[in-house]
Amino acid sequence: MDGGKVALVTGGSRGIGAAIVRxxxxxxxxxxxxYATRRDRAEQVVSEVAARQGHALCLEADTADAAAMAGAVEHTVQTLGRLDVVVANAGVARAGGIDTLPAEEIDRMIDVNVRGVVHTIRAALPHLGDGGRIVTIGSVNAARAPFAGAAAYGMTKAAVAGLVRGLARDLGPRGITVNNVQPGPTANDSMSADGPAAQAMTKWLALPRIGTPEEVSALVSHLVGSEGAFITGATLAIDGGFTA
Structure with missing residues (x-):
């Protein structure tokens, strides 16, 4: 148990983010x-946590907005008293050729997937105590693109993996660990674990199924807990053998 510790998770109202919060x-x-837009979903996560005697606080903030993220961090610290763990999960994905994908969609991916991670960590560092934990949620598409149209998205997630390696060196003297989790195909609101889309994706995996948000959240839990204290600068795939 990590009673007393405070975590901030970006993009926590659904999917992997909500599983990490829970x-x-x-x-x-x-x-x-x-959360960026759906307050109803965010409040549902808060209610689910409360039903298990936990405590969660939802904050509206676009991670691409540096001022909004600074405000979310300040609100977290003022309301909950401290900050020990940061999970930069928020992300957007768009598929398409680099020459056909609208420039504004590429910019949005860079703004959320790369700049948003930087904004979050920059805002958090003044409050994060020695021995703190930072985890980014990347994607195995940073390491492998098995289909056309993944170049721009994969680029943004590869940038995060590079950022994590450098930050691990920068923050190591303070005992702060920084790691990147790269999920493979994972069930979400638009893709059920046993639906046709999930079944089609299994051709890329060593295991005959896609992952679950809860499996990703379990890896995050390990990294931010006491047993993960000697893991830093790592990019860890949780992908059912996608990159095997």
Whole structure:
């Protein structure tokens, strides 16, 4: 149990982000999380956590907006008293050729997937104590693109993996670990674990199924807990053998 610790998760109202919020709360942390548009979904996550005697706080903030993220971090610290764990999960994905994908969609991916991670960590560092934990949620598409149209998205996630390696060196003297989790195909709101899209994706995997958000959240839980204290600068795939 990590009672007393405070975590901030970006993009925590659905999918992998919501699973991370629920898991860290179950681990005993008080968890603040951001959402961009769907307050109803964010409040549902808060209610789910409360039903298990946990504590969660939802904050509206676009991670691409540096001022909004600074405000979310300040609100977290003022309301919950401290900050121990940061999980930069928020992300957007668009598929298309680099020459056909609208420039504004490429810019949006860079703004959220890369700049948003930087904004989040920059805002958090003044409040993050020695021995803190930072985890980014990347994608195995940073390492492998098995289909056409993934170049721009993969580029943004590869940038995050590079950022993590450098930050691990920068923050190591403070005992702060920085790691990148790269999920493979994972069930979400638009793709059920046993639906046709999931079944089609299994051709890329070593295991005959796609992953679940709860499996990703379990890896995050390990990295931010006491047993993950000697893991830093790592990019860890949780992909059912996608990159095997």
């Amino acid at each position: 898991r860290l709360a179950r681990d005993g942390m008080r968890v603040a999380f951001t």
